[in-house]
Amino acid sequence: MDASTWKPSRAEPSWLARLFDYKPFLIFICLLPAIGLLLAFLTYPLGLGIYLAFTDTEIGGNGEWVGLENFISLLDDRIFITSVWNTLFYTFTATVLKFALGLWLALLLNHHIPFKSFLRAIILLPYITPTVLSAIAFWWIYDPQFSIISYVLVDRLHILDHYIDFLGTPWAARWSLIVANVWRGIPFVAITLLAGLQTISPSLYEAALLDGASPWQSFRHITSPLLMPILAIVMTFSVLFTFTDFQLVYAITRGGPINSTHLMATLAFQRGIPGAQLGEGAAIAVAMIPFLVFATLFSYYALGRRKWQQGSDND
Amino acid sequence: MATVSIRAVRKAFGSHEVLHGVDVEVADGEFVILVGPSGCGKSTLLRMIAGLENITRGDIAIGDRVVNNVAPKERDIAMVFQNYALYPHMTVRDNMAFSLLLAKAPKQVIDEKVGRAASILGLTPYLDRYPRQLSGGQRQRVAMGRAIVRDPQVFLFDEPLSNLDAKLRVAMRAEIKDLHQRLGTTTVYVTHDQIEAMTMADKIVVMNSGNVEQIGAPLELYDRPANLFVAGFIGSPAMNFVRGRIEGGSLRSGSVSFPLPPGAPAGHTGDVIYGIRPEHLRLDPQGIAASIVVVEPTGSETQVIMKFGDATMLGETRPVGAFRERIADTPGATLHVSPDTSLVHLFDEATGARLN
Ligand SMILES: Nc1ncnc2c1ncn2[C@@H]1O[C@H](COP(=O)(O)OP(=O)(O)O)[C@@H](O)[C@H]1O
Ligand SMILES: [Mg+2]
Numbered sequence: 001m002d003a004s005t006w007k008p009s010r011a012e013p014s015w016l017a018r019l020f021d022y023k024p025f026l027i028f029i030c031l032l033p034a035i036g037l038l039l040a041f042l043t044y045p046l047g048l049g050i051y052l053a054f055t056d057t058e059i060g061g062n063g064e065w066v067g068l069e070n071f072i073s074l075l076d077d078r079i080f081i082t083s084v085w086n087t088l089f090y091t092f093t094a095t096v097l098k099f100a101l102g103l104w105l106a107l108l109l110n111h112h113i114p115f116k117s118f119l120r121a122i123i124l125l126p127y128i129t130p131t132v133l134s135a136i137a138f139w140w141i142y143d144p145q146f147s148i149i150s151y152v153l154v155d156r157l158h159i160l161d162h163y164i165d166f167l168g169t170p171w172a173a174r175w176s177l178i179v180a181n182v183w184r185g186i187p188f189v190a191i192t193l194l195a196g197l198q199t200i201s202p203s204l205y206e207a208a209l210l211d212g213a214s215p216w217q218s219f220r221h222i223t224s225p226l227l228m229p230i231l232a233i234v235m236t237f238s239v240l241f242t243f244t245d246f247q248l249v250y251a252i253t254r255g256g257p258i259n260s261t262h263l264m265a266t267l268a269f270q271r272g273i274p275g276a277q278l279g280e281g282a283a284i285a286v287a288m289i290p291f292l293v294f295a296t297l298f299s300y301y302a303l304g305r306r307k308w309q310q311g312s313d314n315d
Numbered sequence: 316m317a318t319v320s321i322r323a324v325r326k327a328f329g330s331h332e333v334l335h336g337v338d339v340e341v342a343d344g345e346f347v348i349l350v351g352p353s354g355c356g357k358s359t360l361l362r363m364i365a366g367l368e369n370i371t372r373g374d375i376a377i378g379d380r381v382v383n384n385v386a387p388k389e390r391d392i393a394m395v396f397q398n399y400a401l402y403p404h405m406t407v408r409d410n411m412a413f414s415l416l417l418a419k420a421p422k423q424v425i426d427e428k429v430g431r432a433a434s435i436l437g438l439t440p441y442l443d444r445y446p447r448q449l450s451g452g453q454r455q456r457v458a459m460g461r462a463i464v465r466d467p468q469v470f471l472f473d474e475p476l477s478n479l480d481a482k483l484r485v486a487m488r489a490e491i492k493d494l495h496q497r498l499g500t501t502t503v504y505v506t507h508d509q510i511e512a513m514t515m516a517d518k519i520v521v522m523n524s525g526n527v528e529q530i531g532a533p534l535e536l537y538d539r540p541a542n543l544f545v546a547g548f549i550g551s552p553a554m555n556f557v558r559g560r561i562e563g564g565s566l567r568s569g570s571v572s573f574p575l576p577p578g579a580p581a582g583h584t585g586d587v588i589y590g591i592r593p594e595h596l597r598l599d600p601q602g603i604a605a606s607i608v609v610v611e612p613t614g615s616e617t618q619v620i621m622k623f624g625d626a627t628m629l630g631e632t633r634p635v636g637a638f639r640e641r642i643a644d645t646p647g648a649t650l651h652v653s654p655d656t657s658l659v660h661l662f663d664e665a666t667g668a669r670l671n
Contacts, residue, residue: 203400206367211414211461212388221413225404308404308445 052282059276070283080284083262086174087291090263091242094181098238099231101182102189107223109190110197120191127187135251138180142166142252170260173253177261180248185241189234196230197223229309232302239295244288264288317378317391317468317501318343319364324373326359333359335525336373341469341518346495346502350512351522351548357505358397360522361471364503365394377468393462394471397478399454401446401461407433408442411460432460435494452483459491463498470495472504476511488514509549513537521545539660543667546590546660552618552637555596556629557589558664566661569625571603576659578671583663587670588629590660593618593637602653607646608633617642621650629664 019025053070057063074080109120126134141148143166150163166176200223208218246265249255255262255270262270264284272281319341326334334356341347349357362368364375366387374381382390401410408429409416415425433439436456446454455475462470475491476484492515495502506512512519513533521528521536521544528548529541540546546554559568561581566573566589573589575581594616605621612618619636628634636652644650661670 201398201400203396203398204402207394207396207400207402207461208413209367209387210365210392210394211465212417213413217417222402306404308447310445310447 049282050286052279053286054283055279057278057282059273059278063279066279070280071287074280074283074287079259079262080267082260083264083267083284084287086261087243087263087265087288089174090178090181090245091239094178094185094242095235095238097178097182098185098189098242099235102186103193105186105190106193106197109194120194123190124187126184127191131184131247132251134184135180135248138176138183138248139252142176144168167253168257170257173257173261177249177252180252181242181245184248185238188241189238192230192234193227196227196234199230200226229302229306233299236295236299236302240292243291243295318376319347319469319501319503320374320376321360321364322374322376324360324363324375325371326356326363326368327371332371333525334371337522337525337527339520339527339530341501341503344499344501346492346504346515346517347520348504348506348512348516348518349520349522350506350509351528353507354524355522356525357507357522358473361394361473361503361505364469365392365471366390391468392471393465393467393469394473395458395462395475397474399446399458399475399478401454401457403446406443406445407438407449407457407460410446410457411464414461414465428464428466429460432463435463435497436460451479452487455479455487459494463494468501470500470502470504472502474506475504476506477508484511491515510551513549519549521548523548539669540590541669543588543590543662543664546662550592552593552635553632554590554592554660555634556632557591557623557634558627558629559587559589560585561587568623568627571624571626573603573626573654574656574659576656576661576671579661580670583670586664588662588664590662591654592658593635595655595658596636596638596652597655598638598640598651599653600651602651605634605636605650605652607642607644607648607650609646610642610644612641619650621652 013021052063054065054067055063056066056069105123109116109123113119140146144150144163147164147166149166150160153160154163165172167173204222204226205218208222213221244265245263246269249261249263250266250269253261255266259267264287268281268284268288270281271277271284275281319339321337321339321341324334324337325332337356337360339347339349349360351357359368363370364377366382366385370383374383376382377390377392402413405413411429411432412425415428420428429442430439433442436459438453438456438460441449441453441457446457449457455478458475472491476487479487488511491504504515516533518530519533519536520530523544529536529545536545536549540549540554543556547556557566557568557573559566559573561567561575561579561583564581565575566587568589573591603623605623607619607621609620610617611620617638617640619638619642620633621636623634636650642650659671662668663670
């Protein structure tokens with residue numbers, strides 16, 4: 001064969017090569033590790049939890065399938081009803097406070113103020129402190145005898161004549177927990193909202209200024225609509241975290257006094273582990289799912305791009 | 316409509332002064348362009364007129380009113396930003412209507428004004444789109460529409476065309492000038508592009524590192540630049556600068572002699588810069604010998620990059636000639652050119668000041 005008649009030969013690809021060229025197979029292969037991890041670490045415990053909720057399993061014993069019995073008994077369980085109500089109140093109040101204060105802080109930090117970077121670092125402190133540690137600190141702050149707040153108000157400033165019992169009555173304890181949660185949650189809100197604020201071009205504010213907007217009008221017509229997409233995301237996460245909060249409450253009050261500050265998460269643990277009623281604990285935990293699904297659906301719609309966000313950004 | 320007076324204005328950011336005493340008078344209805352290299356303080360000056368930067372020293376007056384302490388929204392000016400600064404979450408209509416809405420104008424008035432501005436700018440089909448759904452040129456028009464709707468005393472433009480591609484820029488240039496002729500509103504326009512300045516302005520203010528170098532009509536600056544900076548900045552291709560000394564009725568640079576213009580200071584000692592625009596050199600068999608380096612035909616004319624023997628040029632530049640003739644010679648060949656002596660500019664090298 002001379003050079004003029006030679007043609008490049010194309011070997012038939014082997015079946016293996018063809019398999020790897022087959023897109024659905026490739027997608028399956030590439031997703032396999034992720035699906036495996038999800039199955040092992042997410043689906044299995046979740047599935048087991050849901051299964052346990054329909055049994056009367058106790059620690060150390062094999063339970064029987066009891067159907068909806070656990071849930072039915074929860075319906076007239078005073079403590080459970082209180083815990084649901086507490087969780088909703090705790091989540092709602094703490095979220096409102098966190099966002100009001102967090103947005104205020106973010107707006108402050110977005111201006112040119114002295115020691116700005118130092119303040120930003122300080123603000124993150126509550127967030128990087130381990131929760132249990134800050135919970136213990138709050139426990140100490142709320143102590144009936146050694147509370148620093150009582151000490152300052154009574155012994156130093158002489159504003160009050162008796163020590164405050166922060167954790168002794170249900171309402172005082174609920175508000176005390178909310179304050180601790182807000183303190184801990186503000187950095188997340190403030191820093192993420194600050195990041196959102198910084199994506200808003202300063203020239204928009206200048207244009208609004210020339211268009212005759214007052215600072216309040218700038219906030220209402222420029223800042224708040226442009227911050228809304230990120231605010232919705234942060235709000236969803238904050239609601240999820242607060243709703244499922246366990247550490248702060250368990251470390252500070254353990255659900256007391258007389259079970260009046262239990263959240264669903266702490267009650268589930270209380271019943272399931274120290275109380276050894278695994279089935280019942282699991283049922284309480286499963287009862288949280290509808291609420292969480294609702295919050296997630298909300299985020300799904302809030303995350304959807306608004307009409308004005310579609311299209312290209314380049315000039 | 317109104318005049319704008321900028322009197323001995325200085326601006327410092329902290330201890331760093333960026334404007335060192337600027338005086339500019341803008342007549343009623345005039346189109347004035349501030350032009351200068353990047354960082355010379357044009358935007359800062361414009362933002363001071365708008366009220367977005369405070370005035371360190373001096374006065375700015377709009378009409379008869381000194382506005383140093385007047386809030387931006389009270390100054391009755393409208394500004395078009397370099398990045399357009401369109402509100403991304405508002406439709407074109409709402410972007411244009413925003414200022415009227417804040418001023419609590421009746422809906423009927425808003426619709427009428429927005430409609431009129433949109434039709435002037437050809438934006439009517441896009442009123443319900445969001446800025447992201449528009450092309451660069453359309454966004455630029457919306458930014459102008461937002462200014463027009465306000466019907467202000469003064470329009471301020473900060474490099475409004477620099478984000479557009481070359482072709483669109485030329486088209487918008489004509490459109491803005493046409494708009495100014497129709498509306499007759501006093502306009503201060505900032506650009507770093509001298510061609511934009513030459514083609515659009517009634518009056519050009521050439522700035523350089525915080526100082527005004529020269530103020531004048533475009534052709535005044537072209538014909539009689541007051542100093543070396545303006546001479547080099549205005550005109551394209553840029554003016555050729557030969558460095559030499561005046562000796563015996565001509566300018567000598569190395570062993571090459573260049574003919575002096577009428578009115579040259581014959582007795583001037585010290586280094587002189589001899590400026591001649593490429594288009595003011597002509598082919599002349601009796602002229603100065605120049606060897607060709609590169610020939611660049613553009614069709615309407617031929618630009619030739621050359622070398623005048625051992626004459627020295629200012630900086631690292633090479634002399635350029637722009638000729639109406641087509642030139643068939645190749646690099647290395649010798650060309651004879653002579654300057655139009657009535658159009659030669661002489662500058663003192665040390666001070667940059669004009670000598671003739
Ligand atoms: N807010 C500011 N703070 C400090 N320096 C500034 C500020 N704005 C502008 N400058 C400085 O002022 C000078 C002029 O800037 P500018 O007016 O934007 O120039 P131009 O618009 O002519 O390119 C530059 O040296 C710039 O660094
Ligand atoms: Mg600028």
